[in-house]
Each structure stands twice: as C-alpha cells, then as structure tokens.
C-alpha cells in the first residue's frame with residue numbers, strides 16, 4: 001500500500017517564480033564592448049532590453065562595439081587638431097612655415113585693407 005506519502009515533497013506553486021520579488025534577482029546580462037584603444041567595458045542591460053550595437057567607452061570616449069577584433073574606427077571629430085597640425089601632417093615643417101607666413105601676410109593685408117577679422 002502506497003498511502004499518502006507519494007506526493008510528499010511536491011510543492012506545486014512554490015517554485016522559483018516567487019523569487020522575482022527580491023528585486024536583485026531581476027535578470028540582467030552583461031555585454032562586453034571594445035573600443036579602438038583596447039578598453040573593455042561591460043555595461044549591464046535588462047534581459048529584455050535591446051542591446052545597442054555601439055557603446056561609448058567610459059575611459060576614452062571612443063565608440064566601442066561587441067567585436068573585440070573589429071572595434072569601430074575613431075571618428076574624425078574625436079581628434080582635435082589645429083589646421084596647422086593637419087598642414088604639418090601633409091607637408092614638411094619648412095613648407096608649413098611658408099604657408100603660415102603666407103597666411104599671416106594675407107591676414108595682415110586684409111586687416112590693412114580695413115576688413116574686420118575675427
């Protein structure tokens with residue numbers, strides 16, 4: 001005879017569903033993002049949230065994505081250069097000085113002509 005002991009231990013309705021009430025059990029997932037400088041950041045997202053394709057690196061501000069081997073290229077606007085720096089990249093220092101001298105000359109000429117220069 002089996003008796004009433006067969007259903008002992010079967011606690012229907014008392015499963016893990018009740019644990020969501022504790023708050024910290026909200027499902028999250030961590031996603032690794034990599035920037036062009038090799039930084040890794042792992043923001044946490046709600047499990048049901050849509051994972052963004054890119055994430056700003058909190059350390060250097062460059063865009064990062066989830067592909068460690070192919071991080072997004074730094075945007076041009078992230079690198080602040082003066083016009084002269086760009087000129088120097090393309091030309092020798094001597095040429096740059098020449099160009100600068102020309103620019104100053106034309107600036108002085110415009111100023112001498114009464115033009116307002118900001």
Ligand SMILES: [Zn+2]
Pocket residue numbers: 035036037038039057058059060061062
């Ligand atoms: Zn970075």
